Amino acid sequence: MTIKTALHPRNKHRHGYDFATLTKIHALLSAFIIKNQYNQQDTIDFSNANAVKALNAALLKKHYQIEHWDFPQGYLCPPIPGRVDYIHYLADLLKESKVLIAENDKAIGSKISVLDIGTGATCIYPMLGASEYDWSFVASDIDPISIKAANANINANPKIKQQISCRLQNNSTKIFEGIIKPNEFYHLTLCNPPFHKSLTDAATGTNRKWKNLNKGKTADKKENKADTLNFGGQKAELWCQGGELAFIRQMINESKIFQSQVLWFTCLVSNKDHLSKIKLSLKKAKASEIKVFNMAQGQKISRFIAWRFVKSDLNTK
Incomplete structure (x- = not known):
């Protein structure tokens, strides 16, 4: 298979998907296997939410020893390769800050603490980070259903159960306040923020994504709305007042x-x-260091911004 060079060098999905092995590991995936019309290789219909969910479950079992992973219908179904790329680049950031041991680029797991803002029903970042790097996580969200589903995933996977705890954010206007407790220290915080400014914008974006995945076809108006918007997620996942910025x-x-x-x-x-405006806000906040990491999955380019207020290489608190 062609190597997906845009993915992080440590990303286990750079060589694509071995569907023959994945279907053996997760039998439910076999029902969704189809032939690519161009090269007749096995693939799935990536516009089918159930197919993507089955693929994700298989990938998590094969590569991350996560035996159980589920979430309620209508919540975001995250692409595993893109999500784990963020985790790998965060590990690089820690290595640059001299927080990682040299061998295998692994973190000192019992000492690396991470806060995931808006973990969602899948709790995907903490589960990947705990599996790949043995990091400990606090996973927060403003949605009680997401917290309940996240806890179910955590409790069903004993290997990482002790490394992740969930906290409900009771104040929808706050992000860190009410979550970070006195005397706690985190090496990292991470977040996949709501992008849209309104429900209307979110619905438009979801419909655009659906049509792209279906090669220009439009959604059948008779379809169940939850099915049509399956890739859109819930309000807290999709939009907030003022949007991403x-x-x-x-x-x-x-x-x-x-x-x-x-x-x-x-x-x-x-x-x-948004980057220039965000950097300006960070300078006004007197951040001592700002970094931007570019990532890519296929033709999709993504990025994350990192900032801190201390100039030393490692906070020894």
Whole structure:
């Protein structure tokens, strides 16, 4: 198979998917295997949410020893290769900050603490980070259903159960406040923020994604809305007042309060045009260091921004 060179060098999905092995590991996936019309290789219909969910479950079993993974219908179904890329680049960030041991680029697992903002029903970042690097996580969300589903996933996987705990954010206007407790220290925070400014924008974006996956076909109006928007997610996953830029600016403002308790704050930035405004906000907040990491999955380019307020290589608190 062609190597997906855009993915991180340590990403286990650079060589594509071995569907023959994956279907043996997760039998439910076999029902969704089809032939690619161009080269007749095995694939799935990536516009079929159930097919993507089955593929993800198989990948998690094969590569990350995660035996159980589920989430309620209508919640975001994350692409595993892209999600784990973020984790690998975060590991690189820690290595640059001299927080990693040299052997195999592995973190000192019992000492690396990470906060995931908006973990979602799948709790995907903590599960991947705990499996790949033995990191410990606090996973937060404002949605009680997401927290319940995340806890179910964690409790069903004994190998990582002790490394992840969930916290419900009771104040939808806050991000770190109410989650980071006094005397806690995190080496990293990570976040996949809500992108859209309104429900209307979110619905438009979801419909566009659905049509792209279906090669221009439009959704049948008679279809169940939850099925049609299966890739769209719930309100908290999709949109907030002011969209992505407002959310990250709020995160920056709160990060100043907790600057002594976090080594690196990080957040995905979907819209590259937002970067200059975010950097300006960080300079106004007097961040001592700002980094941008570019990532790619296929033709899709993504990125995350990282900032901190301490100049030393390692906060020894």
